Amino acid sequence: MKTLFSGIQPSGGAPSLGNYVGALRNWVKLQERYFCVYSIVDMHAITIRHDAAELRKNCRDMLAFLIATGIDPEASVLYYQSAVPAHAELAWILNCYTYMGELSRMTQFKEKSKKHQDNINAGLFTYPVLQAADILLYNAGFVPVGEDQRQHLELSRDIAIRFNNMYGDVFTVPEALIPESGAKIKNLQDPSRKMSKSDGDGDQGVIYMLDPPDSIASKIKRAVTDSESEVRYSETKPGVSNLLDIYSVFTDKTIAEAEKDFAGVKYGPFKNAVAETVAAALSAIQSRYREISADSAYLDKVIASNTPRAAAIAEKTLKAVKERIGFPL
Numbered sequence: 001m002k003t004l005f006s007g008i009q010p011s012g013g014a015p016s017l018g019n020y021v022g023a024l025r026n027w028v029k030l031q032e033r034y035f036c037v038y039s040i041v042d043m044h045a046i047t048i049r050h051d052a053a054e055l056r057k058n059c060r061d062m063l064a065f066l067i068a069t070g071i072d073p074e075a076s077v078l079y080y081q082s083a084v085p086a087h088a089e090l091a092w093i094l095n096c097y098t099y100m101g102e103l104s105r106m107t108q109f110k111e112k113s114k115k116h117q118d119n120i121n122a123g124l125f126t127y128p129v130l131q132a133a134d135i136l137l138y139n140a141g142f143v144p145v146g147e148d149q150r151q152h153l154e155l156s157r158d159i160a161i162r163f164n165n166m167y168g169d170v171f172t173v174p175e176a177l178i179p180e181s182g183a184k185i186k187n188l189q190d191p192s193r194k195m196s197k198s199d200g201d202g203d204q205g206v207i208y209m210l211d212p213p214d215s216i217a218s219k220i221k222r223a224v225t226d227s228e229s230e231v232r233y234s235e236t237k238p239g240v241s242n243l244l245d246i247y248s249v250f251t252d253k254t255i256a257e258a259e260k261d262f263a264g265v266k267y268g269p270f271k272n273a274v275a276e277t278v279a280a281a282l283s284a285i286q287s288r289y290r291e292i293s294a295d296s297a298y299l300d301k302v303i304a305s306n307t308p309r310a311a312a313i314a315e316k317t318l319k320a321v322k323e324r325i326g327f328p329l
């Protein structure tokens, strides 16, 4: 099986439904076809000011959450980035093979510098180099990425190719893996935007994966629709279309089938049905999450067994790199 790598920031609170449908759900499916290495990237998280106790808790919560969604910590490798020192070591080396000009062009750096003007630290600038190190350490041929991470993946490829040209084929050059199912879940209050955690709009437009059924129902009930009354998928009906997308994702139905289910049905009952579908789908993940996060010994065991698995792969690559660039053997 080919190797796939991805990372997720321990950003605190449950991921949004949009994040789940757009990324995490695919992480689970990809395990059937790839040897998957999934990292909780706490080293990336400290490029923004944070609280120490909160970060530690967020890492643990994310670990429990990923297992609850269906990441199998025996088949896949699931670990904390900071527990494998090879990430920091390779990132330093790759810093010396990455140009200021390249990093200056990163749109995420520009956006984050604007947003956090009091803390434009060097780590924020070299963030994509650490990401390249993550990917290259595991010889990952594939990286599932959303639009926002594409530029970083492109840079990882450039760094890998540059290094290989100088020293011979040390790194596997990674390819982006674009999710096959196209549904992109939109904000319920503003269906022109994607549904993402960082929306900060009072959260009425964003469903979180650990939301209780009544809150899911009230958010969906308040979802923006239109002045018609027909449940139909159309560019001119972004709110209704978004709800149809959500329904089709969680029922595994096509949009045409979903439309048929609601032929002649008014928006009120339509929304109730969507809310029930989502709540039912999430309740399985939620109860697994409650079970797993309460089982401290199990989580300890997952980390204790996975960290060395990750480190073994990463150290092998790092050793090859050190040999090629001439560090004393």
Ligand code: TRP
Pocket (backbone or CB within 6 Å): 005, 006, 007, 008, 009, 041, 044, 130, 131, 134, 135, 143, 144, 149
């Ligand atoms: N930067 C990614 C994000 O914010 C997380 C990440 C870190 C990542 N290292 C990675 C994603 C390697 C893919 C591959 O979403």
